[in-house]
Amino acid sequence: MEIRLPERAGCAGIAAAVSAARHGCRVVLLERWPTVGGMATNALVNGWHRSDREKMVIYGLVEESARLAEPQGWIRRDPQYPHAHETHWFEPEGMRIVWHRMLEQAGVRTFCNLAAGDPVLEAGRLRAVLCDTKCGRAAVTGAIFIDATGDGDLAAKAGAEFHFGRPADGRVQGMTLMFGLHGIDAAAVRAHAPQAGEAMMQRMRELNRQGAFPPFNDGNAAHYMQWADDRTLWNMLPVAGNPLDEEEMTRLTVLARERLVAYLELWRRELPGYAQARIDRTGFALGVRESRRIRGRKTLDADMVLGARKHPDAVGHGVWMIDIHDPCGSGHTTYTDHMQDRGGRGWVPQGQSYHIPLGMALNPRIPNLAVVGRCASSTHEAHSSFRVQTHCMVLGQGAGTAAALALHEGCTMDQLSLPALQTVLRADGVYLEDVPAE
Numbered sequence: 463m464e465i466r467l468p469e470r471a472g473c474a475g476i477a478a479a480v481s482a483a484r485h486g487c488r489v490v491l492l493e494r495w496p497t498v499g500g501m502a503t504n505a506l507v508n509g510w511h512r513s514d515r516e517k518m519v520i521y522g523l524v525e526e527s528a529r530l531a532e533p534q535g536w537i538r539r540d541p542q543y544p545h546a547h548e549t550h551w552f553e554p555e556g557m558r559i560v561w562h563r564m565l566e567q568a569g570v571r572t573f574c575n576l577a578a579g580d581p582v583l584e585a586g587r588l589r590a591v592l593c594d595t596k597c598g599r600a601a602v603t604g605a606i607f608i609d610a611t612g613d614g615d616l617a618a619k620a621g622a623e624f625h626f627g628r629p630a631d632g633r634v635q636g637m638t639l640m641f642g643l644h645g646i647d648a649a650a651v652r653a654h655a656p657q658a659g660e661a662m663m664q665r666m667r668e669l670n671r672q673g674a675f676p677p678f679n680d681g682n683a684a685h686y687m688q689w690a691d692d693r694t695l696w697n698m699l700p701v702a703g704n705p706l707d708e709e710e711m712t713r714l715t716v717l718a719r720e721r722l723v724a725y726l727e728l729w730r731r732e733l734p735g736y737a738q739a740r741i742d743r744t745g746f747a748l749g750v751r752e753s754r755r756i757r758g759r760k761t762l763d764a765d766m767v768l769g770a771r772k773h774p775d776a777v778g779h780g781v782w783m784i785d786i787h788d789p790c791g792s793g794h795t796t797y798t799d800h801m802q803d804r805g806g807r808g809w810v811p812q813g814q815s816y817h818i819p820l821g822m823a824l825n826p827r828i829p830n831l832a833v834v835g836r837c838a839s840s841t842h843e844a845h846s847s848f849r850v851q852t853h854c855m856v857l858g859q860g861a862g863t864a865a866a867l868a869l870h871e872g873c874t875m876d877q878l879s880l881p882a883l884q885t886v887l888r889a890d891g892v893y894l895e896d897v898p899a900e
């Protein structure tokens with residue numbers, strides 16, 4: 463069996479690598495950071511969405527990861543399940559361990575601390591990826607390559623067409639620095655809830671209007687200030703910019719941490735229960751929601767999401783709403799015309815889900831390249847639904863399995879028998895219903 467290599471190891475890349483390896487491929491995985499997991503582990507983004515608000519419709523490697531995390535208490539189910547979209551909350555440190563174990567047991571050769579560099583193309587196909595190791599330049603060769611970089615780096619460098627940002631001004635969704643605090647006196651906070659939290663929100667808004675307090679996510683902040691404890695990971699600190707600009711990202715990361723200091727200075731002084739609160743941890747990286755979207759054979763759009771559209775090349779289901787965080791960094795959710803037409807709502811109808819098609823990952827120009835995760839093919843609107851981890855993992859598992867079957871069959875991924883692929887995915891525990899005939 464030839465070597466193939468999923469590139470990069472966020473949740474989507476892990477799903478692709480594990481499924482390809484389990485189906486008999488030799489898999490090499492390159493990850494620029496010291497551990498795998500991407501946003502889920504290194505940016506501390508720790509919520510999963512698996513339910514259509516009536517039943518669970520995402521299984522496969524997502525369910526397997528949850529099962530492996532459960533005995534250690536690294537994951538817990540939302541008490542409102544299945545009526546809430548947010549079905550699970552996990553401890554990023556635990557999920558990091560779970561995923562490294564899964565990769566190892568599947569036989570994936572994982573290289574952390576090693577960024578993938580330039581691609582080598584020959585006759586329109588990818589042949590290798592270059593990387594600079596501690597000991598010099600190396601090339602990783604393969605038969606199929608999967609770009610799971612979140613930014614679509616490999617595909618873009620290989621000349622694949624891509625879109626970036628919203629149509630009006632090319633801005634991508636806002637980013638967030640996730641953080642955790644310790645030393646909160648929960649009893650004191652609860653004793654003054656909700657009045658103290660509401661008063662603090664007013665104070666923060668007023669100070670922000672005067673330019674004396676940084677932006678914050680108005681929809682989330684009150685909830686966190688009143689209900690957080692030492693285990694909570696706070697999703698309320700926005701920054702905006704270009705995730706492809708390293709210098710800007712450095713500046714934004716510093717700015718975000720300064721904003722956290724400003725939050726804490728005010729809360730310690732004025733919010734009951736916070737006098738002793740300190741920074742426990744921050745995301746190793748800024749949480750990036752959106753970057754390049756590599757154009758695939760099929761592009762997921764808002765009508766497909768909101769209309770719960772089904773596809774012959776489905777590899778699983780998606781449930782999350784259209785959820786666009788202000789590209790200008792206010793921390794607010796923004797709505798598009800599409801959603802205004804629907805009463806400003808971006809929800810998939812309750813009890814329904816849309817299909818995630820394999821075509822989102824397949825490249826029209828480079829037949830041995832697949833792109834999975836948040837850089838797969840979608841519009842800016844549809845991306846804001848598809849980008850969630852469970853959905854990225856569904857496509858990762860689908861594409862990793864397709865890559866393995868294509869190697870076995872001696873064909874390209876777009877030539878595969880879809881019913882055969884779907885049979886294998888179901889046997890591997892993927893939930894896949896209502897697939898229309900081609």
Ligand SMILES: Cc1cc2nc3c(=O)[nH]c(=O)nc-3n(C[C@H](O)[C@H](O)[C@H](O)COP(=O)(O)OP(=O)(O)OC[C@H]3O[C@@H](n4cnc5c(N)ncnc54)[C@H](O)[C@@H]3O)c2cc1C
Pocket residue numbers: 469470471472473474475492493494495498499500501502505507508509510511576577578579610611612613615637638639640697748749750751834835836837849850851852854
């Ligand atoms: C603040 C925030 C809140 C969110 N909330 C939720 C939520 O509640 N629930 C949810 O499910 N999702 C949420 N999301 C979205 C979700 O976390 C991400 O979209 C998802 O994790 C993307 O996964 P991925 O595998 O596609 O990419 P990533 O997680 O970005 O992984 C990409 C990986 O590729 C690596 N990489 C990049 N370039 C290279 C290179 N050249 N060489 C080697 N490695 C490379 C990176 O280091 C990284 O490990 C949120 C995102 C943010 C930022």
